[in-house]
Amino acid sequence: MDPIKTRRDGAILEVTLDRPKANAIDLATSRIMGQVFAEFRDDPELRVAILTGSGEKFFCPGWDLKAAAEGDAVDGDYGVGGFGGLQELRDLNKPVIAAVNGIACGGGLELAISADMILAAEHATFALPEIRSGTVADAASVKLPKRIPYHIAMELLLTGRWFDAEEGHRWGLINEILPANQLLDRAWELARLLASGPxxxxxxxxxxxxxxxxxxxxxxxxxxxxxxxxxxxxxxxxxxxxxxxxxxxxxxxxxxxxx
Missing domain, CATH: 1.10.12 (Lyase 2-enoyl-coa Hydratase; Chain  A, domain 2)
Known part of the structure; x- marks a missing residue:
């Protein structure tokens, strides 16, 4: 099955990560995402992208550890945009909205903070648990201290603790918190506003x-x-x-x- 679903409506592209059960990203999926976002970047008719996950439980837990156990190298070829297609995509000069519909941890949280705006469902939760598996949340270590207060970012990186959407909003990481059944509608409303702009x-x-x-x-x-x-x-x-x-x-x- 295609792990990435896309929906195009006028100048807006919706990108849905769809890899049951948890929407984890392996190397092949990351390369597909990079291609999708590179095509979005280069298409003059597209102006705004929405990134979300399928289902109600997971936005994305990041790296697919099962795939890693079967041979996917953690330092393998993630594709043109780096992990998840967004983190290292050059010259992406169009707005991207992350609609976080559930758990966003590890690389999933790093993917969300690569967007320009983050909307979150009320039940969404977040963490950077890499510390517990003996590795570094590399993109988050670079970006998070520039997004929220330094000491809070360091606490999250050094402890790997979970936090909810309300706390994320309080620190300025999340733009809006919405009931789950209103999340995508609001993302599209915001995307249409941006698509009508210059x-x-x-x-x-x-x-x-x-x-x-x-x-x-x-x-x-x-x-x-x-x-x-x-x-x-x-x-x-x-x-x-x-x-x-x-x-x-x-x-x-x-x-x-x-x-």
Whole structure:
């Protein structure tokens, strides 16, 4: 069976991880996910992606340990986007929403925090239990201390303890908590809002945020003002930039063309 299900509606792509019983990711599944998200990145008609898991219990528990026991190498070929197709995918300048429908632990939590926004079902739970199996949550060790307070991130990494959606929301990791039966509806509502927005601006925002992360403020601003970032240069020379100004002057909604 295909471990990844996709649904396309207009400019929105829904990607569902569907590997019973727990939606764990093996090497083959990771490579498929990388291909799916690379095609999403490169398709000019697609503007927003939603990532979720099948069923009501698991979003994703991360690495498939059963597959590992049968020969999948933990340092094997994860595919073009790294583990889960998102963590290392270059130039992904479109919004991605994670709709966490259940347990998200280990690599599953790392996958969720690779998205731009996280919606969670009320019953969703989270953990980074790698410490208990003698390994490192590598992507989380890089990203989590930049997403939430340092001491909380270190506690989660060093203890591997579980936390619920409410705590995740309190630390700013989760945008919204919803009843399970409303999770995907809200994800699609948010995706439609984003899909109606200016895609060139979104691309510039994502590249600026990415490039500015490890730079001093003025160095990052110089990249922008001197148009040294590709997406910013495209935006400042685009029809959409003129359309935004005209729509404001004419007191109407802009019509974005993405060019």
């Amino acid at each position: 895609p060139l601006v979104y691309a510039a925002i994502k590249e600026v945020v990415r490039e500015a992360e490890d730079r001093k403020f003025q160095d990052a601003m110089n990249l922008i003002t001197k148009r040294q970032l590709r997406t910013v240069d495209v935006l400042y020379s685009s029809e959409d930039q003129l359309e935004g100004a005209r729509a404001f002057a004419e007191k109407r909604d802009p019509v974005w063309k993405g060019k």
